Amino acid sequence: MIGKIMWKTNAAKISGYMVTLLGLLSVIGWALAIDWLKILSSRMAIHVGHMEFLAAICFVLAGIMLVLSAKIVTDEDRFGIIEILLPIFSLLILLVMSTLLFSVIIDIDYHITGEVIEEVMMQPIMGMGIGAMTGSVGLTFPPVVTMLSFVLISLSGLFMIIDFQSKERVLLLISWFVMIIGVFALIGHIINYPMMYYHYDLFGRSFPPMAADAALLFVIWGLGMIFCLGDRNAQHSN
Secondary structure, three states: OHHHHHHHHHHHHHHHHHHHHHHHHHHHHHHOOOHHHHHHHHOOOOOOOOOOHHHHHHHHHHHHHHHHHHHHHOOOOOOOOHHHHHHHHHHHHHHHHHHHHHHHHOOOOHHHHHHHHHHHHHHHHHOOOOOOHHHHOOOOOOOHHHHHHHHHHHHHHHHHOOOOOOHHHHHHHHHHHHHHHHHHHHHHHHHOOHHHHOOOEEOOEEOOOOOHHHHHHHHHHHHHHHHHHHHHHHHHHO
C-alpha cells in the first residue's frame, strides 16, 4: 500500500529535478553566453523568444522547493534542514518577483528596479570570477502572470512548513492555478493566439509574452506539486 502511495511523491521529485535542470540550463546559457544553451531553451518557444534570465533563476529555486516539499511529505527531513532551506528559497523568489510586481503596479521605472535586482544578484557571482556574466545578461521584466505565478509558488513553500486550517486546499489551489496558467500559454503558442500566452499591454506598458519553455515548466511544477499533495493526503487518511 505504501508503495502505491509513494509513486506520486517520486513523480513530484522527478518533476522538481526537471524544472531545476531546465532552468539551470537557461541560466548557464545566459550567464556564460553559451549560444547553444540559449538555443536549447528557446527552441521550445514557438512564436516568441526564450524565458527571461530572472525567470530562469526562479525556476531553479522553484524546482528545488518542489523536491524539498516532496521530502517533507515522505518525512526525510530528520535534522530539520529542509525546514530551514525551504523558506529561504521561498523568500528569495518572493523578494525578486514581488518587487518587480509591485514596481509594475505603482508604475516605478522598471529600469531602476532591474538595476537594483541585478546589483543584488550579480555581485556574489561576479565575486567568483565569472566575468562573462556582465555583458551577456540583460535583465528584463517577465510577464505579469509569470511574476504572479512565482509569488504563489513562493507562498506554497512557506505554507508547506506551517500548519493552518485548509492548508492542503490552499496548496492545491495554488498548484492548479500555476499549472493552468502554463497550459493556457502552451495552447496559445500552439494555435498562435497571443492573448493566451499573455502578450498584451498592462498599466500602459508592453511586457514580454510568456515563452513556451517557461509555460511548460509551470505545467511540470504544478503537476508535480499536485502529485506531492496527493501523497500527503493519502498518508493523512491512513
